[in-house]
Each structure stands twice: as C-alpha cells, then as structure tokens.
Amino acid sequence: MNIGFDAKRALYNRTGLGNYSRNLITALLQYYPEHHYQLFTPKLKAQHLMQSQPPSEAFHYITPSGGLWPGALWRSFGIPFCFSKQQTQIFHGLSAELPYTPRNKPIKYVVTIHDLIFLRLPHLYSAIDRKIYLHKTQYACKRADIIIAISEQTKRDLIEFLHIEPARIKVVYQNCNPAFAQIAAIDRLEAVRKQYDLPERFLLNVGTIEARKNARVILEALLKVPEDIKLVIVGKATAYQQELEQYIRQHPALSSRVQILNNVGYQDLIAIYQLAHIFIYPSIFEGFGIPVIEALSAGLPVIAATGSCLEEAGGPSSLYFAPDDADTLAAHIHHLWHNDQACKDSITAAQEHIKTFSAEQFAQNTMAVYQSLV
DSSP: OEEEEEOHHHHHOOSHHHHHHHHHHHHHHHHOTTSEEEEEOSOOOSSOTTTTSOOOTTEEEEOOSTTOSOHHHIIIIIGGGGHHHHTOOEEEETTSOOOSSOOOTTOEEEEEEOOOHHHHSGGGSOHHHHHHHHHHHHHHHHHOSEEEESSHHHHHHHHHHHOOOGGGEEEOOOOOOGGGGSOOOHHHHHHHHHHHTOOSSOEEEESOBSGGGOTHHHHHHHTTSOTTOOEEEESOBOHHHHHHHHHHHHSGGGTTTEEEEOSOOHHHHHHHHHHOSEEEEOOSOOSSOHHHHHHHHTTOOEEEESSSSHHHHHOTTSEEEOTTOHHHHHHHHHHHHTOHHHHHHHHHHHHHHGGGGOHHHHHHHHHHHHHTTO
16 A cells, blocks of 8 residues: 655654654554555655654655645645655545645545544633634544544544544554663663752653643642652643742742753653653543553553543553542552552553553554555
C-alpha cells in the first residue's frame, strides 16, 4: 500500500501530537516495511525531528512544488493534488485534520482524534480557539472513512458531543518512546541528578504546567504527608506555574520540598523518570495521558486521577483518586512511600498491562485499520 501522512507535526512538533506521529510512522516502518509511507510536509528543513530515521525506500518526503502554495494553505488545500502522481491509496490525518479540497474517489481517509477537551472543558479555551477546533474536528470526522480514537474515553466523547456513529470509530492505543524502558547507566543517572540537584527519593509529575494538569492538588497532599517526601514537577511553564509558586510561598513548609523544572531535554527527562520513586498524574481530564505510560515503562508505580482515560492508561495495578481529593492522594503517597513491597507489586503487575501500548501493537492495530479500507 501507499500510505500518506500529514507529517508537519512529526517533523517539527516536540510535544504530544508530534510524538504520536513519529512513534506511529517509526512503528509502521519497523513492522511493515513492505508498504510505502509518504510524509507530506509544507517544508523540509535541514534539521527536523525524524532525522534519526535511517534512509529507506519505504518512505519519502513530499513537499509543494514550484512555490505555488504557502505552507499552511498547501496542508489544507494542496495535498490532494499530489495523490494521483504519488499513487496514494490511504491518507491519514494524524492530528484531527484532513484536507478541504476534493479527493480522488479511490483514496481513503483516516483521521486520528486525540481528545475533545475543548468541548468538555470549554472554559480553558478562548472562544475563537473553540470555534476553530470544532470546525476542523467536525469536518475531519465527516470526511474520514474511519476515525481512530486514541482511547475509549475519546470514543465516548466523539459519540456524545459530535454524535459520530460508533461503527465509524476504532480505538487504537499508542505507544511511548521505548527509550523510557531502557535502563540508563548509573553514571548517567547520577550526572542528571547532580545537574538538576534532585533529591535521593522524590515524587514526580510531568506535563505542561497548566490548570487542567492540576498539579496544585499534589502540593495540597504534600502538606499531609511526612516532610521527607519531596516533589519534582517537570514541564513547560504557563501562567498556572505562577499560581503554584504563590501557593508554595504561602506555605513555607513546601519551599524546600518542591522543585519545578522547565526546559528539560528529552534524554534528561527519561533519566529523571528512572530516578523518581513514584509518579503522580492528577490531570482533571485527558484524551490519553502518555506520561502515565512513560512512567510505567520506566518502572514507576503510578497514582492518577479518575474521571477520564487515565484508568485505561494506568491499568488495574495503579492507584487512583478524584482530581480534587488531596486526602486520598496523600494516603496513596504515604502507602507507597513507606511500603517497598507495594511498589514492587504495582511495578510487576504493570509490566503485563503496558504490553497493550507496545510499538508492535500500535503498528498492528493501525495497519488493520488501513487494510480494512483497501
């Protein structure tokens, strides 16, 4: 098959949508090298995020020719004009978008929908952003032959908010970078510990530091557990970080117990996961929650919030609490921090669960979607 992708985010986005795109393309190349993968991108810079992918006849990049299309317009309107020449059979919009121009009838469209948080928590988005996201998502779902939802929660939201027929939706779980499961050398770990001045044992939270991620509840729980328990928060700063810092100033007992790290490199992040003792993910709502899979892969027991998809990601061996319940979170922290056997049991049980999120499963289940269309 000749399978095309909107690859802009795969090449240039370092966060969730980019990671999803790169992981899928890499997994397909590894497990299904007999197919041809076409990466459509409005520009191909000398430096991009898929440079580590070895040269292969199985994939190539396609960019606008003749300078007739500005990049954004080409993604939205120009890509279908390339399908006949490239003999594209399936085009997969990896981030809730599909082109607007008519397609050749033999071409099949697949779109991945990651979440509908802009509808479930509209107060977190501006009116114009909500309007744009809704328009793009509705249009893509209408045009797609099959919709891939990254979790059962996202499938439920598609049915509830957009009234999509369940038969058109296929849930396909993603994987995380396998590097999280590869144990780093001790000297590498200690170098990262020294670089960031990390405690010997600590709780870890990873993700954009924004209100939806709900890190404040961890600070509230921290006040309810012994003072030797420390917390490291890693993520991109938003205005919400200032709220956390103000809360810490208002509670001086936290000042020596909490570190907030921004701009942490990817390899350093992997090491920080492996240095941590317990992972906490208190997000109010997620479409999937890839940091939970990263933590499980790194061998950490997980405590996560209920109410969205995190039980899917964390599985039965993880512990859960309501996003506003600092008391239950504190009890879970206390239980794991002082019970090495409970931590080991949780980690051991999780190893079977995370097989669901392997690169092989990701590739296999996505390829099954493609094969059902041709």
